[in-house]
Amino acid sequence: MILKWGLLAAVVAVCVGYLVFSATASNAQYYRTVAELKRNPAVGDSRVLGTVQDDVQRLDGGLEVRFTASQDGASMPVDYRGPLPDIFKPGIQVVVEGQIQTDGVFHAKTLLAKCPSRFTVAPTPPA
Amino acid sequence: MLLADLGSGALLAALALAGFASVVGLLSGARNLVPQALVARRAFWAAAAAVALASAALEAAFLSHDFVIAYVAEHSDLATPIPLLAAGFYAGQEGSLLYWTLILAVIGGVSLARSGGGRLSAYATGVLAALLTFFLLVLVFVAGPFQLLSFVPADGTGLNPLLRDGGMLIHPPFLLAGFASFGVPFAFACAGLLAGRADAAWISQTRRLALLAWGLQSTGLTLGMWWAYHVLGWGGYWGWDPVENVALLPWLVTTAYIHSSQIQERRGMLKTWNHGLVMAAFLLSIFGTFVVRSGVIQSVHSFAISAIGPWFLVFLGIAVVASGVLLAVRAPLLRSERTLESSVSREGAFLLQNLLFAGLAFAVFWGTVLPLLTQLYNGRAAAVGPPFYERVTGPLFLVLLALLAVGPLLPWRRAGTAWLRTLKWPLTAAVAALAALLAAGVHDLAPLVAAPTLAAAAATSLMEYFKGARFAARLPGSWAGAALRLAVRNRRRYGAYLAHLGIVVAAAGFAGSHFWQQERQASLQPGQSVSVGGYLLTLDSVQSIRSGPTQIQRAVLDLSGGDQLTPGRTVYADFGGQSSTQVAIRSTPLEDLYVVLEDTPGSSTAVLTVFVNPLVGWIWAGAALLILGVVLGSWPGGRRSVEPARAVARRPALAGSRE
Numbered sequence: 001m002i003l004k005w006g007l008l009a010a011v012v013a014v015c016v017g018y019l020v021f022s023a024t025a026s027n028a029q030y031y032r033t034v035a036e037l038k039r040n041p042a043v044g045d046s047r048v049l050g051t052v053q054d055d056v057q058r059l060d061g062g063l064e065v066r067f068t069a070s071q072d073g074a075s076m077p078v079d080y081r082g083p084l085p086d087i088f089k090p091g092i093q094v095v096v097e098g099q100i101q102t103d104g105v106f107h108a109k110t111l112l113a114k115c116p117s118r119f120t121v122a123p124t125p126p127a
Numbered sequence: 128m129l130l131a132d133l134g135s136g137a138l139l140a141a142l143a144l145a146g147f148a149s150v151v152g153l154l155s156g157a158r159n160l161v162p163q164a165l166v167a168r169r170a171f172w173a174a175a176a177a178v179a180l181a182s183a184a185l186e187a188a189f190l191s192h193d194f195v196i197a198y199v200a201e202h203s204d205l206a207t208p209i210p211l212l213a214a215g216f217y218a219g220q221e222g223s224l225l226y227w228t229l230i231l232a233v234i235g236g237v238s239l240a241r242s243g244g245g246r247l248s249a250y251a252t253g254v255l256a257a258l259l260t261f262f263l264l265v266l267v268f269v270a271g272p273f274q275l276l277s278f279v280p281a282d283g284t285g286l287n288p289l290l291r292d293g294g295m296l297i298h299p300p301f302l303l304a305g306f307a308s309f310g311v312p313f314a315f316a317c318a319g320l321l322a323g324r325a326d327a328a329w330i331s332q333t334r335r336l337a338l339l340a341w342g343l344q345s346t347g348l349t350l351g352m353w354w355a356y357h358v359l360g361w362g363g364y365w366g367w368d369p370v371e372n373v374a375l376l377p378w379l380v381t382t383a384y385i386h387s388s389q390i391q392e393r394r395g396m397l398k399t400w401n402h403g404l405v406m407a408a409f410l411l412s413i414f415g416t417f418v419v420r421s422g423v424i425q426s427v428h429s430f431a432i433s434a435i436g437p438w439f440l441v442f443l444g445i446a447v448v449a450s451g452v453l454l455a456v457r458a459p460l461l462r463s464e465r466t467l468e469s470s471v472s473r474e475g476a477f478l479l480q481n482l483l484f485a486g487l488a489f490a491v492f493w494g495t496v497l498p499l500l501t502q503l504y505n506g507r508a509a510a511v512g513p514p515f516y517e518r519v520t521g522p523l524f525l526v527l528l529a530l531l532a533v534g535p536l537l538p539w540r541r542a543g544t545a546w547l548r549t550l551k552w553p554l555t556a557a558v559a560a561l562a563a564l565l566a567a568g569v570h571d572l573a574p575l576v577a578a579p580t581l582a583a584a585a586a587t588s589l590m591e592y593f594k595g596a597r598f599a600a601r602l603p604g605s606w607a608g609a610a611l612r613l614a615v616r617n618r619r620r621y622g623a624y625l626a627h628l629g630i631v632v633a634a635a636g637f638a639g640s641h642f643w644q645q646e647r648q649a650s651l652q653p654g655q656s657v658s659v660g661g662y663l664l665t666l667d668s669v670q671s672i673r674s675g676p677t678q679i680q681r682a683v684l685d686l687s688g689g690d691q692l693t694p695g696r697t698v699y700a701d702f703g704g705q706s707s708t709q710v711a712i713r714s715t716p717l718e719d720l721y722v723v724l725e726d727t728p729g730s731s732t733a734v735l736t737v738f739v740n741p742l743v744g745w746i747w748a749g750a751a752l753l754i755l756g757v758v759l760g761s762w763p764g765g766r767r768s769v770e771p772a773r774a775v776a777r778r779p780a781l782a783g784s785r786e
Contacts, residue, residue, distance in 0.1 A: 020489070024511060083362075
């Protein structure tokens with residue numbers, strides 16, 4: 001009887017294990033730093049965390065955005081086409097997924113805004 | 128000053144009382160001391176009262192604009208409308224911790240009052256008080272909601288724009304209450320093990336508490352999806368972000384438990400597994416809080432990353448070890464009274480359902496902690512996105528839906544061949560759905576598999592109601608009255624089938640919006656049009672309105688057929704230029720037209736993202752059915768009647784319908 005339960009559990013475990021393993025292998029992306037990516041751009045898709053600089057340009061009637069992302073002194077141009085998060089603006093941190101293409105620009109397939117670490121701003125003392 | 132003193136004083140008193148209740152409760156359980164157990168319970172109630180007093184003080188501070196309290200100044204201002212002012216209570220970390228503590232104290236206090244006496248109750252008091260002590264330690268020493276500023280600001284800084292929404296009034300309270308309430312079944316599971324009792328009384332008590340927590344979490348998750356969809360403006364409702372995943376984990380585990388507990392109730396099997404599930408649900412809710420608050424995993428959501436992370440990690444470590452040791456030591460007590468007679472039986476279906484939910488929980492957990500694991504393993508973090516979760520959970524959810532069509536028809540113990548005849552209605556529904564899709568010209572494999580499965584599951588859930596209605600027709604008196612009495616008397620069964628139906632309807636919504644969502648971006652000048660999925664939208668004008676520090680932009684769009692849609696965007700100068708979007712949604716039962724104003728360059732152009740989201744309304748309807756089912760099924764009081772079960776049992780073909 002224990003065998004019967006165990007057999008069922010083993011079958012489910014193998015199936016789930018296979019699904020998890022294969023999906024991880026095909027979907028996992030490493031976080032890379034901007035500096036690493038500039039040294040070695042041909043590594044396939046990566047996730048990069050960077051701070052949006054002041055040079056945000058909207059192209060194609062606002063459908064496309066181009067900006068410089070910086071991290072620890074290294075920076076790279078990023079191009080992204082698609083809906084932007086509400087809080088997107090110079091100074092915030094973004095996580096972009098994509099790769100540096102032959103034009104030397106990081107073409108992002110997705111752009112996620114890292115929200116500010118707090119939902120609040122500090123109160124100011126009365127003047 | 129007064130409110131701050133009152134609040135922090137009450138928290139200190141609560142900490143002392145909870146610590147006392149914990150020690151006395153555990154001791155009186157160990158030595159079976161009846162009068163002392165009552166003292167412990169009263170101390171717990173007093174601690175709960177003190178937590179309630181502290182909460183009232185914080186609420187009063189918000190309503191009276193007591194800006195000297197830093198937390199009040201950071202989460203409200205003079206202009207905040209009263210409902211949102213009241214919601215400021217749980218808008219930040221310190222307040223939401225206090226809210227969590229309050230829920231744990233109240234639900235814990237009520238369940239102790241109903242738990243009767245004895246060692247089980249004494250131990251439950253001790254464990255609940257220990258949990259309460261932990262939260263109060265954090266509230267008193269690390270994240271105090273009553274910390275004072277060194278000056279009194281003239282005005283607060285206001286609630287973050289993203290939180291200025293009606294959803295703020297309902298989503299966080301339910302989700303946090305769900306998280307907090309997993310602690311109560313956990314405490315009773317520990318108490319059962321400590322007292323050496325894992326009998327029927329234990330299971331009915333724990334099951335009810337787990338169902339309550341599950342219902343709260345279901346509501347919280349639904350409201351979270353609703354909020355994300357209506358407020359955040361990205362066209363979706365679930366993004367598989369770590370913060371969402373950790374809220375889903377205890378829900379998945381408890382979904383398994385509320386099914387497997389029935390095997391223990393009826394057949395005395397799976398006791399260790401059930402205890403493990405109840406404990407895992409609570410440990411996962413603590414794990415979730417740790418992940419969210421410590422910043423160890425990158426998330427899109429913004430939460431205060433703060434000093435409470437290590438405290439939760441230590442607490443989690445202690446709780447995991449204590450639960451594991453307790454389960455191991457008491458293993459002999461949890462031996463099954465019976466064995467599985469046949470895999471093709473109700474027990475077998477429940478077991479498979481449990482394994483699948485455990486598999487789902489494992490997959491979601493794996494995806495969430497992968498950055499941590501890879502960082503530890505090779506010093507470099509890797510992450511997975513939505514495609515990972517879709518690929519893993521899709522097939523598992525599909526098998527679960529198939530099980531929803533077959534499982535409820537299976538009889539307990541051992542299925543013969545008679546039950547196979549009951550499959551005819553689900554099979555008919557599946558074939559009809561397949562034919563309809565093929566006739567409509569759908570050729571993708573995924574919908575062709577998903578829709579018939581859904582139809583079969585819906586047929587099985589509805590069949591129970593038809594059978595009930597037919598039975599009621601044979602009872603004396605009016606049919607409606609008899610049907611109502613039947614439903615009320617067998618509320619647990621009918622509640623469960625209502626919840627199943629809700630899951631099916633919501634699953635249809637998830638599948639429809641996943642497979643058939645259409646999206647298009649367009650940059651329009653007045654007079655120009657964009658067409659998406661049969662809708663033609665023409666830009667009439669772009670409006671700009673300034674009011675104080677906020678700037679509102681609106682695009683007026685004419686929809687072919689006469690309607691007007693006005694998506695907007697508000698820019699808050701006082702929040703560093705942060706903007707929030709006002710999505711325009713036109714809902715029909717079959718699809719939503721969902722328009723987001725992304726930008727207005729040159730103040731006459733409108734950059735729009737237009738989505739057509741099929742069947743999204745079904746998600747909300749399905750969730751409403753599910754929650755209604757939970758409320759019906761867990762409504763207290765009354766004796767359960769066995770009339771219809773006996774009646775159907777006489778007909779062998781329908782024997783499988785017995786709960």
